[in-house]
Amino acid sequence: MEDSDGEDSVETLELPLEIIVYILTFLHTSDRKEASLVCRSWYHASQDLRFQRNVTYSFPASAWSLELVRGLGRKSRCSLIISQLDGFSMSRSLLLEVGLCVGSKLESLALPGSSITEASLLALLPRLTSLRKLDLRGLDSLFMSGAFLSREEHRQQVSSALSGLEELDLSDLRYLSDLTFNRLTGCTPRLKRLSLAGCHIAFEFDPYRGCPVGAVEDSSALLSLRNLRKLLTEQKSTLVALDLSRTSITPESLRTIVQVQGLVLEELCLHGCKELTDYSVEVLVKHQPCLQRLDISACTELTARAVVAIAQGLKSLTHLSLSRDWRITEKGLADLMSVSSLRSLDLSECLHVSGAEIVKGLTGSNTAKARLETLNLKNCTYIRDAAVFSLTKLLGNTLRELDLTLCVNVTDVSVRAITTYLQGLVVLRLGWCKEVTDWGLLGMVETTKCEPDERGDKGPRFTRTFGNMGFFKPPRLPFEDRPKLVTQDDLEQFKQQAGASLLALNRLQELDLTACCKLTDSSIVQVVRYPDLQRLSLSMLPEITDASLLSIAWHCRSLTSLALSHCPQISDHGVAQAAPYLHRLQHLYLSCCNNITDRSLLLLVQHCKRLRTLDISKCKNISVTTVDLLQSQLPFLENVHYKYIGGMDLTLTL
Numbered sequence: 001m002e003d004s005d006g007e008d009s010v011e012t013l014e015l016p017l018e019i020i021v022y023i024l025t026f027l028h029t030s031d032r033k034e035a036s037l038v039c040r041s042w043y044h045a046s047q048d049l050r051f052q053r054n055v056t057y058s059f060p061a062s063a064w065s066l067e068l069v070r071g072l073g074r075k076s077r078c079s080l081i082i083s084q085l086d087g088f089s090m091s092r093s094l095l096l097e098v099g100l101c102v103g104s105k106l107e108s109l110a111l112p113g114s115s116i117t118e119a120s121l122l123a124l125l126p127r128l129t130s131l132r133k134l135d136l137r138g139l140d141s142l143f144m145s146g147a148f149l150s151r152e153e154h155r156q157q158v159s160s161a162l163s164g165l166e167e168l169d170l171s172d173l174r175y176l177s178d179l180t181f182n183r184l185t186g187c188t189p190r191l192k193r194l195s196l197a198g199c200h201i202a203f204e205f206d207p208y209r210g211c212p213v214g215a216v217e218d219s220s221a222l223l224s225l226r227n228l229r230k231l232l233t234e235q236k237s238t239l240v241a242l243d244l245s246r247t248s249i250t251p252e253s254l255r256t257i258v259q260v261q262g263l264v265l266e267e268l269c270l271h272g273c274k275e276l277t278d279y280s281v282e283v284l285v286k287h288q289p290c291l292q293r294l295d296i297s298a299c300t301e302l303t304a305r306a307v308v309a310i311a312q313g314l315k316s317l318t319h320l321s322l323s324r325d326w327r328i329t330e331k332g333l334a335d336l337m338s339v340s341s342l343r344s345l346d347l348s349e350c351l352h353v354s355g356a357e358i359v360k361g362l363t364g365s366n367t368a369k370a371r372l373e374t375l376n377l378k379n380c381t382y383i384r385d386a387a388v389f390s391l392t393k394l395l396g397n398t399l400r401e402l403d404l405t406l407c408v409n410v411t412d413v414s415v416r417a418i419t420t421y422l423q424g425l426v427v428l429r430l431g432w433c434k435e436v437t438d439w440g441l442l443g444m445v446e447t448t449k450c451e452p453d454e455r456g457d458k459g460p461r462f463t464r465t466f467g468n469m470g471f472f473k474p475p476r477l478p479f480e481d482r483p484k485l486v487t488q489d490d491l492e493q494f495k496q497q498a499g500a501s502l503l504a505l506n507r508l509q510e511l512d513l514t515a516c517c518k519l520t521d522s523s524i525v526q527v528v529r530y531p532d533l534q535r536l537s538l539s540m541l542p543e544i545t546d547a548s549l550l551s552i553a554w555h556c557r558s559l560t561s562l563a564l565s566h567c568p569q570i571s572d573h574g575v576a577q578a579a580p581y582l583h584r585l586q587h588l589y590l591s592c593c594n595n596i597t598d599r600s601l602l603l604l605v606q607h608c609k610r611l612r613t614l615d616i617s618k619c620k621n622i623s624v625t626t627v628d629l630l631q632s633q634l635p636f637l638e639n640v641h642y643k644y645i646g647g648m649d650l651t652l653t654l
């Protein structure tokens with residue numbers, strides 16, 4: 001357009017900043033980042049404080065991360081995760097730069113996979129005056145000598161900066177001792193959350209002295225229970241969350257900790273504490289009745305007694321993980337359903353759970369029931385259609401996330417129950433449910449007469465109903481006011497009805513159909529049509545072809561992660577057609593796709609500029625030159641799994 005007035009009139013139409021900010025609040029973070037590139041005013045709007053708060057920058061230490069850190073100086077707040085720092089000068093300069101440019105604005109700092117010296121960290125910490133969260137997980141280099149913060153002058157500097165620190169992560173530190181722990185926590189007097197997961201805490205005896213650890217004095221070699229107890233006593237007025245996962249904590253030691261006078265825990269994580277017994281849980285529940293989140297997964301000694309204790313004692317519980325507690329049975333699960341605050345239950349790999357008691361606990365109207373939003377039943381192989389059918393009816397109003405991965409006896413009837421009753425689902429995982437077929441996804445009852453398999457090729461065909469959208473509409477089955485136990489008759493009756501297709505789950509953001517190997521294009525093309533879907537796995541579906549890929553790309557424009565590994569019929573041709581619609585894609589898995597070659601990579605370079613992860617391991621005919629090209633052309637690419645070259649951290653991501 002040559003008319004210069006045109007530009008002026010565009011100018012006068014510009015929206016006020018606060019309106020643009022308001023519009024941006026409706027977008028996901030990744031979309032907001034994209035929107036900020038539209039024009040200057042959208043960029044300014046995206047810099048609004050309310051969006052800035054939680055922005056975390058994660059990158060490996062490298063020469064050009066220096067530039068990035070300098071750029072962050074303009075932010076009002078930020079969080080950093082810097083990996084691969086070492087003792088050399090580049091890392092030292094980077095930390096110095098962090099201190100200078102973002103020191104007073106940094107809310108959270110993590111240094112995973114690093115080995116830095118005490119001196120580099122001490123040059124930084126005194127500048128971090130707004131720090132809320134410090135993650136020193138696995139930083140053995142800092143604690144090995146035992147001299148960290150041994151000088152009074154350093155302690156004073158660090159303490160005046162970190163007095164507001166709320167969250168300290170000291171997990172997986174092999175050399176943490178009473179002395180170093182006390183010096184550090186002495187600088188952070190108001191902790192809310194502390195993690196010591198995977199630390200070698202001496203709960204009973206000091207092997208060096210042959211007496212109870214720390215009985216006499218602070219140990220310079222070990223972190224002792226006595227010392228931990230001292231910290232809990234000192235900081236009990238603020239401390240609400242404690243993580244002692246993967247430690248060898250004993251029942252007696254847990255009792256000592258939970259009995260600290262005045263300590264009121266809201267969150268406790270004891271994942272993989274294999275020595276804990278049912279009695280430990282009873283004591284815990286008695287002394288910490290305000291717990292809201294409890295993770296006792298992989299505590300393999302626990303049985304139904306622990307579940308009953310939790311159900312009776314923790315009346316504010318919202319999140320419970322019993323994952324991999326393989327001695328847990330059905331017993332007690334009904335009681336658990338009477339904890340009305342419970343929102344999330346993880347029973348994955350509790351191999352004896354069949355769901356019957358959960359159903360029983362949710363049935364009947366005499367007391368308030370758990371309103372579960374998340375239910376994980378992964379690898380609970382006794383789960384069958386009857387249980388799924390009942391659960392979907394009972395949890396229809398609340399459930400948002402359901403994991404039935406490896407529930408191998410679940411069939412199309414379950415899928416139809418899910419699509420009929422759980423229409424608010426956001427996450428659905430059905431990986432390895434090998435009985436699931438196209439009929440289930442289409443909401444149809446399999447009958448031989450409507451299988452016009454004329455061409456004699458494999459799999460049913462559904463062409464006669466294609467395009468008849470009315471068919472896919474869910475029948476409105478009204479919820480009964482008073483939930484009752486569903487009978488075998490109800491189930492038999494339900495088996496005869498056609499129901500909703502998977503299309504009805506129109507809020508889905510994640511769908512996992514990995515290794516549901518009976519699925520074909522017939523259903524995938526028809527039902528995987530979700531505008532908000534972000535993560536999809538169709539790996540190990542040998543029947544699906546490029547037709548599925550194209551349809552998905554066309555209908556699921558929000559996809560950021562797509563897994564098609566071990567789908568041998570997916571080819572370059574499909575990638576060529578789909579890639580133009582997949583411009584938001586960040587993670588793509590194509591390993592063992594025999595028909596994917598260099599040609600696909602060139603298409604990805606052209607259309608999928610946001611790629612961070614690409615798995616093309618065991619694809620045929622991929623040349624090193626093309627992979628090099630990919631790495632030089634895609635700015636966000638971090639991981640390329642290519643033949644036997646493992647994950648290389650190549651580039652920075654924001």
Ligand SMILES: *[C@@H]1O[C@H](CO)[C@@H](O)[C@H](O)[C@H]1NC(C)=O
Pocket residue numbers: 050051052053054
């Ligand atoms: C950041 O977190 C705060 C609370 O911690 C929340 O109120 C705010 O909405 C979050 N902002 C974004 C952009 O998620």
Ligand SMILES: *[C@@H]1O[C@H](CO)[C@@H](O)[C@H](O)[C@H]1NC(C)=O
Pocket residue numbers: 349351379406
């Ligand atoms: C599922 O459970 C079986 C035991 O029944 C176990 O051997 C297997 O490793 C589990 N699978 C997964 C993926 O957790």
Ligand SMILES: *[C@@H]1O[C@H](CO)[C@@H](O)[C@H](O)[C@H]1NC(C)=O
Pocket residue numbers: 381382408409
């Ligand atoms: C699944 O069901 C079949 C037949 O009902 C049964 O033989 C098999 O043991 C069941 N599998 C599991 C893991 O329960």
Ligand SMILES: *[C@@H]1O[C@H](CO)[C@@H](O)[C@H](O)[C@H]1NC(C)=O
Pocket residue numbers: 568569570571594595
């Ligand atoms: C994919 O490759 C296999 C051999 O690995 C071949 O049989 C098949 O026809 C190919 N499919 C396509 C769509 O190219």
Ligand SMILES: *[C@@H]1O[C@H](CO)[C@@H](O)[C@H](O)[C@H]1NC(C)=O
Pocket residue numbers: 594595596597620621
């Ligand atoms: C891979 O390359 C070989 C030889 O260069 C060729 O014979 C084969 O057809 C190619 N395979 C594919 C899938 O393009």
